[in-house]
Amino acid sequence: MAYTISTTVxxxxxxxxxxxxxALKAHGFGVLTTIDVKDTLKQKIGAEFRPYRILGACNPQxxxxxxxxxxxxxxxxxxxxxxxxHAPGRVEIAAVDPVASMQAVENPSLGEVAGSVRExxxxAIADLEARS
Incomplete structure (x- = not known):
């Protein structure tokens, strides 16, 4: 089972x-955290890395x-x-698939919520794909 939902723009x-x-906001998600992986790797271990950001998205309800x-x-x-x-002007945006990530948790109520989050x-990813 794939564990992401993604597109390249x-x-x-x-x-x-x-x-x-x-796009996340338009579908009820806020971004609670932002991690600049490129900057963090440079500061912590001196490593060069491509532009890479992790957005911690949450739908409060x-x-x-x-x-x-x-x-x-x-x-x-x-x-x-x-x-x-991946290359100048070619950017991948990928979201975790909450159904795949929560598969190990055996709780039908949680599965329903995960399905709604996935949708x-x-x-949001489809909106981005349409913009590109």
Missing amino acids: SMPFEEAVTAATE MAHQALQAEDKIGVMLPCNVIVQE GLRQ
Whole structure:
């Protein structure tokens, strides 16, 4: 089973980060955290890396439902969305598939929430694909 929902867009990296954030917002997700992997690797270990950002996306209503269904599910929140540049103007945006990531948790109520989250993330990725 694939564990991501992704697309590749033709736009500059920073524009893709902004577009991803906006697409997530349009489907009920906020970005709680942003990790600049390129900058972090440079600062921590001196490594050069391509532009790569991890966005911690959360839909508060769905997160609340998930936490009510499974009290330890917070270890899998927020949903990570990556934005990485493969070549100038060619940027991949990929979201975790929450159904795949929560497959090990045997809780039907959680599965329903994961399905709703997956659909919202799919729609956000589809919006990005349509913009490219």
